[in-house]
Amino acid sequence: MQKAFDIPREKMTDEELLQPGMLSCQGCGASLSMKLALKGLGEKTMIVIPASCWGVIIGAYPYSTLQVPVIHVPFETAAVVASGIRAALDVRGEPDITVMAWAGDGGTYDIGLQSLSGAAERNDDILYVCYDNEAYMNTGIQRSSATPPGAWTTTTPAGAVKEEPKKDMEMIMLAHGIPYVASASVAYPDDLVRKFEKARSIKGTRFIHLLSPCPPGWRIDSAVSIKITRMATKSCVFPIFEVQDGNYTVNILPEDKIPVEDYLQAQGRFREMGSEMIQAVQKQVDRRWQELLARADTGKN
């Protein structure tokens, strides 16, 4: 078990498969996530990108900032295009290549859920990554089913902020019985890289959920995006854990746990939340955290 601020610094590869020239915003979690993910996966990786911020971040024709093969696909098809590529690589006798679908929360929680469920049910040998910035950020901050309660977006404006809880994507994926489900974030880079290294070696459908800070969408300063993402885990809003073959491990156990209110108040998008709603969210977070601990091997025996 690792403590929040006591992570052994494993040596990461110096190899950079993500080159300068990206079109991401300052403080973007999605671009840093890709840089770290590829440190775990290496160059024998093919990436499928549906409509998402990453469809833009990567750069426009004829340039690409990634030094691995990339195919862009319609919004709802990331998982199944990856399945098709996997089948072709198996036919070609190239089993050592990782096929990674790299989708946002809209492409995962909403429009892409059907084909993702199909791929997971077949246990197709793909790695599916959801970089979750908790709204349709590429189209200008609209609500998705990953948007947390209390959040302002352009479709949940002041006076009508989102009230519904966020879908529990890890549990949805676990219900498919796939071999590996994990959460990670750019606030804990060693943990993130290790999970991609691990996912690379597992066969079957693997799902990694990345919390991905978005300064314009979260109404935060780009300089504090990593700090606020770390607060999401310290407040247990975004627990960092992994489930391999049904065995739960909580990877980050915050000993200096902070109230959910601190995390919420650090972001402009939650400005509309009253104390009643904050308390309701605190209760939801506490309940989920306790449920997770109950399932997990916390290392305390």
Added chain:
Amino acid sequence: MKQVIKGNFAVSHGVRLSRVKVISAYPITPQTTIVEELSEMCATGKLEARFIKVESEHSAMAAVVGSESAGVRSFTATSSQGLLLMHEMLHWAAGSRLPIVLTNVNRAIGPGWNIWADQTDSVSQRDTGWIQIYCESNQEVLDSVIMGYRLAEEVSLPVMVTYDAFFLSHTSEVVDVPEIQAVDAFLPAFEPRFRLDVKDPRMFGGMMTPEYFYEERFVTHKDSMDASDRYPRICEEFERAFGRQYEACESYRTEDADLILVTAGTITSVSRIAVDEARKAGKKVGLMKLRLFRPVPLEHWRRILGYASRVAVIDRNISVGLGGVFASEIKNALFSLEKRPSIYSVIAGLGGRDVTPRDVGGIIDRVLVSEGPVDSPIFWGLKE
């Protein structure tokens, strides 16, 4: 070897003989027996292919976009609602220049639910960039799948082979199933012009600004038009190898015809009978069968139809608010001729209603006595 098989099995054999390596499909009546037969072939090893059993037609097309992008010959089959669900991915496949072959069993689109023959499903996909081939017999279905891969891979565009629900999909006919060695000689192993490759990492389908997009579409159009030049050559080569003759479109007794019927699919067979009957009665009637519909084989159409005084296009499809789609396209193709025939649009047989030789005979008589074409189509066989 000659076998008595249904149209759907003709497809399965075409897929097997083409050595397809990845199949993805979702069941829909009346396509299902293709999927069943291919599953069987994969299970028994008669066909060495991976079959991805997806959760929708949209995903079926997405899966083969993936597999074909990785450089492997791929196939899918669908019908009606399934083809419509694929619509977005049809554009993506053609825009990505992927030589996928799809067979579509022409079936009506709901509501109301109707599983019978109607070509509105495929004609409404005519702007997706797919090459479209309409078939009249089970032999033609099998041969068109094999020729489809040859054409698709030469021009890097996907090919849709279509044929009528039940009249072909579930009707047994004698089909000469070629030997696989002969097909191997005609259809070489797929060598992709480009593919996803970790040794040569490239990006496909990404953001394309106004600076590039227009030329990209122009090149796709040019290559599609090029397919109409290549198709006759591929047909000739096929004839030399297998002894069966095909053309971009076929004419029957058109040389001295005053009236030429235009048909696609199985209405062609009954129309041949009606033409023979009319000829016996001294009426100068001929027939043009549409096979290649995209790209439009403009010169072929003009050469056959240009000298007739009347042309009657029978459409088993409808573009609501316009009329028959084939009639509209034929008018477009002939408009710039200095002397052009009077063109009649006839809608018939929607939703699988029978169109018999007697019906076509009635259409012939109706058009022959007409004083001139009217703007609105003739709705043949419409109940009062």
